[in-house]
Amino acid sequence: MNQWEVVIGIETHAQLATVSKIFSGAATAFGAEPNTQACAVDLALPGVLPVLNRKAVDCAIRFGLAIGAEVAQKSVFARKNYFYPDLPKGYQISQMDLPVVVGGHIALQIGQGDKAYEKLVRLTRAHLEEDAGKSLHEDFHGKSGIDLNRAGTPLLEIVSEPDMRSSEEAVAYAKALHALVRWIGICDGNMQEGSFRCDANVSVRPKGQAEFGTRREIKNLNSFRFLKEAIDYEVQWQINEIEEGRKIQQATVLFDPDTGETRMMRSKEDAHDYRYFPDPDLLPLVISADWIARVKGELPELPGQMRERFINDLGLSAYDATALTASQEMAAYFESTVAVAGKANAKPCANWVMVDLAARLNKEGRELADSPVSTAQLAGLIQRIADNTISNNIAKKVFEALWNGEGATADQVIDKQGLKQITDTGAIEALVDEVLAANAGNVAEFRAGKEKAFNALVGQVMKAAKGKANPQQVNDLLRKKLAG
């Protein structure tokens, strides 16, 4: 394994969140009765013609701007010809030679802690196309049924360069892309419903070799877990093949989630000749500078821009800034918490959102949108830590109380449950004296050089204070007394 390098490129089909289809006026909503959302154009009746939905173009422009790509002034729709029952026209309208989006990149943050690193994945292109319908192979007495509701749904096919070197990087890319398309509102990202699906082109080569190995394409991966499992299996399979002296043949494969294996769908020899040519029913798509400017004006702040702002304005680490901008919901929650808690508390705000709140939500399988603790409540809590009203440990109690609806604000919980920190030096000193007198053994051990004994003493004082003594003051006073 160590002498092999993995090379991965990903093609993603993102279903665009338009109300109607890309070349007809039929609705795109998911889950309707079969064939109730297919009009004459979707059914490819004789004589019908496609008309481009400009909202789908808006989505492509948004995406292009969000990844720093070139939005092509002129792009061309082409016909990809093949026969299949769920492809009503016998061709799919797509883009071939001149796609609407060219280039661009996505920045990834991979791994955690010391092993964390950044990576820039370049994109080749993104193009507009229509989805096919669905073949239904069950419940038709041995025949197949065709549902054309999905036929003509707009897709943006996003093609990356072969820049990823591990399944971990591939998943990080897919997640970042998934977050981005949802962030800019062009795709609902629903992977179960097929709104966001990936094909992975995988090859291996000996480390140090310049040219790529022969790739195999794994089709239609609709979860991040399957993406990872499929790539891991495929990589191992390819390495085994090569090590056993066989050559990899270019092929398209399918991943079976039940067995965790990939199996061949068709070889290069079986590959279709799609006979692409410019669709004479559609004029070239010309996008003016005004159109781009209009879409640019409607774009929200992008994750990359927000990340920079978090680092520069709020003093967050690159890791925190990336994690917080992984989704628009999380970033918005964080921002509105900071707005109340104050910029000076940005770092604790980040920790609470990313660690404590995230863990609590995760435990109950809830989404951030239905967090019982509001941003104002969390900000109030963080402010009480900052002004020493409560310690971090007590804060966790207060947080739990807020989660359970035991108070409207942190202050209310602190008051009601008497959790206010003891900061009166006299009171703490009295407790310290009491503990020192009662624990002569620990005191002796500490004086003999055992630092552990000191912690035991701190614990005794905190216990006597029911956790409410200011920990710093307890430390300082103990040190002073033991030194004296």
Add this chain to the structure above:
Amino acid sequence: MIDASLKQLSQALAAKQISSVELTQLFLDRIERLNPTLNAFVTVDPEISLKMAAAADARIAAGTAGALTGIPIAQKDIFCAEGWRTTCGSKMLANFVSPYDATVIHKMHAEAGLVSLGKTNMDEFAMGSSNETSFFGPVRNPWDTGRVPGGSSGGSAAAVAARLAPAATGTDTGGSIRQPAALCNLTGLKPTYGVVSRYGMIAFASSLDQGGPMAASAEDCALLLNTMAGFDERDSTSLDRPREDYARDLEKPLAGLKIGLPKEFFGEGCDAEVMAAVRAAIAEYEKLGATTVEVSLPNSHLSVPAYYVIAPAEASSNLSRFDGVRYGYRAPDYGNLDDMYMKTRAQGFGAEVKRRIMIGAYVLSHGYYDAYYLQAQRIRRLIANDFVEAFKQCDVIMGPTSPSTAFKLGEKAADPVQMYLSDIYTIAVNLAGLPGMSVPCGFAGGLPVGLQLIGNYFAEAQLLNVAHRYQQATDWHRRRPEGVA
């Protein structure tokens, strides 16, 4: 009444000299009597037609009639019409009843109040120049029933020539309005690409197809084009231009008109008697005050080869939807899916359609695309540029529509290349996207000869004017075939 112009029919209807129901019945009777000989119509539905006629009479009575309300017309069976069987001349669609109206049909029915008499026979999927490729059998030329009417709009041409209808719609991809108009002594107009909506007009070659009128005179064509033309948001290649009255310039004098005569259209390859009729027509124009100038279309010899790459390429893809899955013909017995496709398409399409699908698939395939399809597109641009240059020297271009008069049934059926050459003068016009007309200009051996007029982009009104003034001075267009009275 059967020989009346659209204008005369309109006046008769307005004056209540005849009702639309009576007029419609008059033509339905002629169809019943003469169609068995001519095979011009593949579908006639008197019940629907008379219902439309009654509705038109109600509009006339209510004073809400338009210029053509109540006038019967024949529709080429390439236009989808709601509730009408729409076959495109093919077994593939022999059982297809359209659930929607083509834009042209909608404009004629719902807006203008024209009455459709039925659907006319045509070469299968408009692929042919003789109407012999129709699944429903050949159409016979009313001037000589042993001869072809031309194609692909041969049914429409025969119907109007035999006065089974006062006028008809046609479509023209490489000459399919103009050539049958010439062979049947009609006036036919192929508009500038994009003037008439293609929505609902079953596609043969999308970048070349254009619908247009076929009638007895330029004036009739102008009135029909007024109802057919106009921007359609359902056709992305339709041109968004202000509405115009195509009859507005009909009477304009021709003094000072500059006629370009391409030397390539007056060389070899054209029947001498046809050429004599064409030259006589040009002499007539000179009498009307026009002058002539020789122009050149140096790439016109490349138009047939370029056309027989581009048109089949588009057709091979356009016809993929006829797969037996959703509508139309499906082979009765088949094994797996591939077998179903193969049998359905092998049985559902005729030989000429299959030939063009194969040519088209070939020229688009990997490794051949650049040499054929791209090269043909380059030639297409050169041909269009030739016309741009020529129109710097003249207002209209004239020449023969077809190199010969109507040929005998079966004469060219076995030789596709000979058949393809019948469109040698018309094809370049489609490749360039220009408007073109055919106007009756005499006879050769007792058979009609057509004069082709080619205009600059959007010069329909001018072409109609040029044709109309000629028809004021001559009576070729008023001649009727004997034996179909």
